[in-house]
Amino acid sequence: MQSDNLNPEPVVERVTQQTSQTPETSLSDAHESSFFLTHRAQLEHAMGFIDVAAHVRMILFEPRNELIVNFPVRLDSGEYQLFTGYRIQHNNMLGPYKGGVRFHPEVTLDEVKALASVMTVKCALLQVPFGGAKGGISLVPGDYSRDELERISRRFVHDLGNNIGPEYDIPAPDVGTNSQIMVWMMDTYLNTHSRKDKNAHKGVVTGKTLASGGSRGRNKATGQGVTYCVQEWASENGVRLDGCRYIVQGFGNVGSQCALLLEKLGAKLVGVQDHSGSIQNPTGIAAAGLAAHATEHGGIAGFAGAEAISDDAFWALDCEICIPAALEDQINAEVARKLRCRLVVEGANGPTTLGAEAVLKQRGIEVIPDLMANAGGVVVSYFEWLQNKRTESWPLEKVDTRLWSMMRAAYREMRAFALEKGVDNRTAALAVAIQRINQVYLERGIFP
Ligand code: NAD
Numbered sequence: 001m002q003s004d005n006l007n008p009e010p011v012v013e014r015v016t017q018q019t020s021q022t023p024e025t026s027l028s029d030a031h032e033s034s035f036f037l038t039h040r041a042q043l044e045h046a047m048g049f050i051d052v053a054a055h056v057r058m059i060l061f062e063p064r065n066e067l068i069v070n071f072p073v074r075l076d077s078g079e080y081q082l083f084t085g086y087r088i089q090h091n092n093m094l095g096p097y098k099g100g101v102r103f104h105p106e107v108t109l110d111e112v113k114a115l116a117s118v119m120t121v122k123c124a125l126l127q128v129p130f131g132g133a134k135g136g137i138s139l140v141p142g143d144y145s146r147d148e149l150e151r152i153s154r155r156f157v158h159d160l161g162n163n164i165g166p167e168y169d170i171p172a173p174d175v176g177t178n179s180q181i182m183v184w185m186m187d188t189y190l191n192t193h194s195r196k197d198k199n200a201h202k203g204v205v206t207g208k209t210l211a212s213g214g215s216r217g218r219n220k221a222t223g224q225g226v227t228y229c230v231q232e233w234a235s236e237n238g239v240r241l242d243g244c245r246y247i248v249q250g251f252g253n254v255g256s257q258c259a260l261l262l263e264k265l266g267a268k269l270v271g272v273q274d275h276s277g278s279i280q281n282p283t284g285i286a287a288a289g290l291a292a293h294a295t296e297h298g299g300i301a302g303f304a305g306a307e308a309i310s311d312d313a314f315w316a317l318d319c320e321i322c323i324p325a326a327l328e329d330q331i332n333a334e335v336a337r338k339l340r341c342r343l344v345v346e347g348a349n350g351p352t353t354l355g356a357e358a359v360l361k362q363r364g365i366e367v368i369p370d371l372m373a374n375a376g377g378v379v380v381s382y383f384e385w386l387q388n389k390r391t392e393s394w395p396l397e398k399v400d401t402r403l404w405s406m407m408r409a410a411y412r413e414m415r416a417f418a419l420e421k422g423v424d425n426r427t428a429a430l431a432v433a434i435q436r437i438n439q440v441y442l443e444r445g446i447f448p
Contacts, residue, residue, distance in 0.1 A: 067160065090111050102177065343367075
């Protein structure tokens, strides 16, 4: 068991599982691989452009703690089901572990490990004083009632016990989870920890509803950050967003919020894909109408303001910008060859495979990588955490202004590195982030 001053009594044994897979070393390989391998290869590639101490490389390739909890939950039928929950704490050199909790049938240990590592570099790039973590449970949220989801969420947090906390590890929403689930998680933590600290501990989870301690602007934060990146790219490349056509994969929190914001800038949503199907409308799809339809029907299929098309046809739609906002590994080499856009903005984490990245590079399609593009969520989570600590409630203008300034600073740092070294944006963003973590390791040294 690993000791940690911030967490004297962890209740869960540390489980270290070595993957049987070995990291890739070349980004030129045109084959497809899992997001776990893709991310490791990208880290290694970026480290080739900077000085990183050997021990820091070694540390960053493995998460610090891997927690696995198996817990029973009573279903509405009266039967019990055993769930497996993961919480991976990748690195806390820059601050408390931070990262979302995913409820999705494809959640695996390797996936959560890679997503936790992305959080570490994302926070470092954005200069948010957090480390990286991620959690998840493999389940189909739609298969469970609201009451069952509440019991699953509460029991997961109960079993994580002292392994999370407002100064130690702070979960947030991700695929399949939302602000209500975050409130149940916070409430469970508060009810199972010291009464005198009840209000002080609200920041144990971010992405809560406004009434229960959330921040203004958190719901749209990730989409807002994606939109700021699009605006920076457009101004750098002399592209007018008014009339600019774009497609979105995934119309959940990130995808729908992007669409609502880009619509305000005059951009035209010409195609959308989610788990229920793909649709197009060359004259533009109304974002608010589609969001309401998706909420009511559980997906975009059947929306009256667009025509259904095949999933293949979706990727080949003529547009300027493509925004993947669903899951990992969605843009593979085959999809990358079909795309007819100038820019891919990764609202999702890890949507582009190594093979696809090579094709995009060769075709001159620019990519704004996940750790930059979707960082708005963790930045506003940081603001929520600060507001909870200080018992403050910031106006939306303050949230947006500070988010914009942090996103712009990171974006410009990424672009400056990319231009100076002649590398792609992902390599640049990772290099800037790793340099920052490396410096702190060198200054602080390794205990004892
Ligand atoms: P969400 O659950 O709200 O929405 C997910 C969307 O993906 C849904 O529209 C769903 O239909 C779609 N989808 C699922 N499987 C699909 C498939 N096979 N093909 C096409 N579409 C599919 O999730 P979200 O919070 O919007 O997260 C989306 C992505 O953004 C994830 O990669 C997540 O890690 C990343 N992200 C989210 C946040 C956040 O604040 N929510 C922050 C940073 C990054």
